[in-house]
Amino acid sequence: MVLEKVVEILRNYKDEQDLEVTMASTFEELELDSLDTVELVMEIEEAFDTSIEMDGELQTIGDVVTLIEKAIA
Amino acid sequence: MSFAIIGTGSALPKTIQTNEDLAQFLDTSHDWIVSRTGIEARHICVAESILDIALEASVNALENAQIKPAELDLIICPTLGGDTVTPSLACLIQEQLGATCPSFDLNAACSGFVYGLDVADAYFARNNDMKILVIAVDAMSKLVDWQDRATAVLFGDGAGAAVLGSGNSLKAIQLTAVGNQHALSIPWPKGNHPLTQNQSNPAPYLLMDGPEVYRFAVAAICSDLRSVVKAAGIELSDLDYIIPHQANLRIIEGAAKRLKLPMDKFVLRVNGCGNTSAASIPLVLDELNRSKTFKPGTRIALTAFGGGLTTGACVIEWT
Numbered sequence: 001m002v003l004e005k006v007v008e009i010l011r012n013y014k015d016e017q018d019l020e021v022t023m024a025s026t027f028e029e030l031e032l033d034s035l036d037t038v039e040l041v042m043e044i045e046e047a048f049d050t051s052i053e054m055d056g057e058l059q060t061i062g063d064v065v066t067l068i069e070k071a072i073a
Numbered sequence: 074m075s076f077a078i079i080g081t082g083s084a085l086p087k088t089i090q091t092n093e094d095l096a097q098f099l100d101t102s103h104d105w106i107v108s109r110t111g112i113e114a115r116h117i118c119v120a121e122s123i124l125d126i127a128l129e130a131s132v133n134a135l136e137n138a139q140i141k142p143a144e145l146d147l148i149i150c151p152t153l154g155g156d157t158v159t160p161s162l163a164c165l166i167q168e169q170l171g172a173t174c175p176s177f178d179l180n181a182a183c184s185g186f187v188y189g190l191d192v193a194d195a196y197f198a199r200n201n202d203m204k205i206l207v208i209a210v211d212a213m214s215k216l217v218d219w220q221d222r223a224t225a226v227l228f229g230d231g232a233g234a235a236v237l238g239s240g241n242s243l244k245a246i247q248l249t250a251v252g253n254q255h256a257l258s259i260p261w262p263k264g265n266h267p268l269t270q271n272q273s274n275p276a277p278y279l280l281m282d283g284p285e286v287y288r289f290a291v292a293a294i295c296s297d298l299r300s301v302v303k304a305a306g307i308e309l310s311d312l313d314y315i316i317p318h319q320a321n322l323r324i325i326e327g328a329a330k331r332l333k334l335p336m337d338k339f340v341l342r343v344n345g346c347g348n349t350s351a352a353s354i355p356l357v358l359d360e361l362n363r364s365k366t367f368k369p370g371t372r373i374a375l376t377a378f379g380g381g382l383t384t385g386a387c388v389i390e391w392t
Binding site: 033034035037038039042046054 | 109283284285287288291323327331
């Protein structure tokens with residue numbers, strides 16, 4: 001459920017509704033730089049009404065999904 | 074009673090460097106810089122000292138206020154530092170103006186101008202019959218690493234000043250500080266004591282965690298604006314203009330979206346000057362004052378954030 005929402009936010013952010021995204025997709029593959037990543041993470045945090053640490057370990061969509069799942073558990 | 078802004082002034086160094094100019098010696102491009110920051114060009118102190126631009130802005134502000142330097146009761150200079158560690162820049166401005174009042178620098182990084190207004194407000198609480206010059210100036214070109222494309226492209230040099238006199242323009246003001254060296258710091262140059270020569274020191278240039286600063290900045294604009302308008306007894310929609318610290322267009326867009334405010338409420342000048350640190354807000358204030366954009370009753374919010382980490386916000390009703 002978290003992944004589905006994250007993918008929806010990501011597709012809206014990039015304005016590409018048929019963007020292929022999996023847990024293993026990296027920000028680099030998705031052509032998201034550090035500024036894009038922080039904007040995206042903030043949108044995801046707002047959608048789930050929570051906050052996560054961004055300490056440079058975030059590489060993949062799966063990393064974000066895991067942290068969100070922990071935060072809202 | 075608080076104070077009224079009775080005059081403004083500003084100054085920019087003559088040398089302009091466009092993004093194309095930077096791309097000559099940095100691995101970057103105009104399109105990359107504009108899409109991530111909104112910045113197209115910045116002014117750099119080459120022929121001018123920091124004192125030169127501070128003095129020009131101060132003289133402009135005093136002329137605009139129609140007062141003489143001898144009438145000043147206090148000079149506050151928000152800055153990361155002038156041409157010398159001591160004397161303070163404020164004292165050198167005082168000397169060059171021919172003023173005789175107490176003068177000091179104030180370091181709150183990019184929040185410096187709002188910090189300066191808050192200190193001035195306290196002086197007005199003690200004695201309402203004063204004239205105070207707040208002259209904010211920074212030359213970030215001397216503090217960033219020109220081999221670091223991630224930070225060098227963001228900054229520029231400038232000075233902005235306001236002369237404050239008796240009045241009731243300041244409706245609310247608030248400051249915050251949360252000590253944090255990791256997000257943004259500029260180390261001192263290493264001294265030459267023999268016992269410290271073997272120690273490794275970081276280069277004395279700006280270090281910044283961009284994503285962390287971005288998150289801090291967007292959150293600061295949102296929470297500071299919400300609380301300062303509440304303290305002023307008005308709503309966000311009552312504001313005519315919001316002058317944010319001009320750091321990065323994407324930060325301002327991020328905050329506007331979260332506050333559900335139209336972008337045209339925010340005055341944006343980041344494109345031509347980059348981030349001029351403490352000077353960014355008074356530079357905009359002076360431009361709008363001189364173009365007679367402000368009328369009696371115009372409600373303006375200033376919102377700043379910067380190294381420290383510091384933030385400051387206020388609501389001013391123009392008179």
